Amino acid sequence: MDALGTGFPTREPITITVPCSIGSRRAGTHRVTIDTDWSVTTPHDLELERIASAFGSTTSCLRLVDQIAPAVADLWLAQTRRVGPGIRRASDGRWRISQPISACACREGLSWPGPDKAAEHFRSPTHWAARHGARARDVRSLIRRIETELGTQFEAFEPPEPGCRAIHSPQDFEWLWRMNLSPGRATELHQHLGLRDPLAAIGYLHIEGWQIDPAWLSDFAAHSAEAVLWAANTLIEHDLRHADDIHELYLAGIHWKAINALAGGPYQLSDIRAVAEATGQSNRAVAATLAAWLGVDCRPSVAQVISVWRAQPYGRQVPSNAAIEAVYAKADPRRQLLERTDVGALLAAIGTPTQTAGVIAQGVRSLAEYEQEKAS
Numbered sequence: 001m002d003a004l005g006t007g008f009p010t011r012e013p014i015t016i017t018v019p020c021s022i023g024s025r026r027a028g029t030h031r032v033t034i035d036t037d038w039s040v041t042t043p044h045d046l047e048l049e050r051i052a053s054a055f056g057s058t059t060s061c062l063r064l065v066d067q068i069a070p071a072v073a074d075l076w077l078a079q080t081r082r083v084g085p086g087i088r089r090a091s092d093g094r095w096r097i098s099q100p101i102s103a104c105a106c107r108e109g110l111s112w113p114g115p116d117k118a119a120e121h122f123r124s125p126t127h128w129a130a131r132h133g134a135r136a137r138d139v140r141s142l143i144r145r146i147e148t149e150l151g152t153q154f155e156a157f158e159p160p161e162p163g164c165r166a167i168h169s170p171q172d173f174e175w176l177w178r179m180n181l182s183p184g185r186a187t188e189l190h191q192h193l194g195l196r197d198p199l200a201a202i203g204y205l206h207i208e209g210w211q212i213d214p215a216w217l218s219d220f221a222a223h224s225a226e227a228v229l230w231a232a233n234t235l236i237e238h239d240l241r242h243a244d245d246i247h248e249l250y251l252a253g254i255h256w257k258a259i260n261a262l263a264g265g266p267y268q269l270s271d272i273r274a275v276a277e278a279t280g281q282s283n284r285a286v287a288a289t290l291a292a293w294l295g296v297d298c299r300p301s302v303a304q305v306i307s308v309w310r311a312q313p314y315g316r317q318v319p320s321n322a323a324i325e326a327v328y329a330k331a332d333p334r335r336q337l338l339e340r341t342d343v344g345a346l347l348a349a350i351g352t353p354t355q356t357a358g359v360i361a362q363g364v365r366s367l368a369e370y371e372q373e374k375a376s
């Protein structure tokens with residue numbers, strides 16, 4: 001929020017005419033003044049009205065002060081893109097309101113396939129009316145009166161500074177605006193991250209929607225805008241709890257594809273380092289191997305991965321799914337004898353499904369047993 005106090009449409013209080021009713025009886029219209037903090041002054045003695053309302057006689061002006069004006073105040077911030085985006089993409093790919101409201105349709109994790117409708121909901125009178133226990137039509141009506149009085153719209157697109165390099169094309173700013181982000185906010189974030197190249201618009205939406213710490217992004221930003229986008233994407237794919245893992249793997253020089261596979265999984269950077277040290281491979285090569293193991297649904301231990309390397313140095317470290325299935329078909333068709341990881345590790349160390357099936361037929365059940373047999 002800037003020094004002008006942009007929590008209100010003008011610098012001065014505004015006075016408008018509103019209809020007034022007591023219970024179901026219309027009492028005509030009168031003037032009310034809305035101050036720049038959205039507090040409302042009416043001709044009523046509101047303390048008396050509150051007491052009366054406890055006995056069932058409600059004045060519409062009491063609702064105006066307690067519910068409608070606060071809802072309009074929040075809606076002002078949402079529609080002028082001063083808070084926001086208020087939505088985010090979950091790891092299931094669907095879009096939700098970041099802070100759902102229990103009295104609103106968005107309460108039980110209402111979700112949308114795309115961000116547009118979610119963003120629209122966040123800046124709708126319905127949503128903020130529900131937040132303050134007001135009726136959406138009363139909220140709309142107050143907005144219309146304020147807009148008419150001021151001659152301006154709540155939702156007025158603020159064009160970016162000319163020559164801004166935060167995004168690829170001017171259409172990106174229009175898209176971000178529809179997603180509840182102002183060009184000013186995107187520009188600010190771009191500068192804060194120290195990026196030279198434009199960041200894809202969806203990147204801003206993810207960073208703001210998930211409140212991703214710009215400090216966490218700084219190592220990625222030092223590389224490129226693409227790295228920032230990848231990091232933001234990966235983080236929300238894997239849950240924010242894995243932020244440290246992802247950062248650590250990135251700094252260790254692990255390829256992004258391997259990080260995608262490893263984040264939140266059974267292997268830590270210390271496991272990668274242990275295998276790298278024992279086998280003389282790079283962290284990057286070991287990470288690719290571990291990611292490939294997860295890809296065929298096996299989770300060999302550090303010791304097993306090292307054993308495979310010793311059996312087949314520079315050879316293929318991870319068998320294919322088809323080869324694992326071929327071993328099962330020959331040696332253990334009912335899958336009673338062997339765990340998948342043991343089949344995979346034996347196969348990787350031995351080389352072919354036929355030889356591996358032969359070893360299993362002799363009673364070997366794990367890579368450790370195979371090594372003992374060979375040694376004896």
Ligand SMILES: [Zn+2]
Nearest residue numbers: 020021042061
């Ligand atoms: Zn009144």
Ligand SMILES: [Zn+2]
Nearest residue numbers: 104105106127
């Ligand atoms: Zn809602």
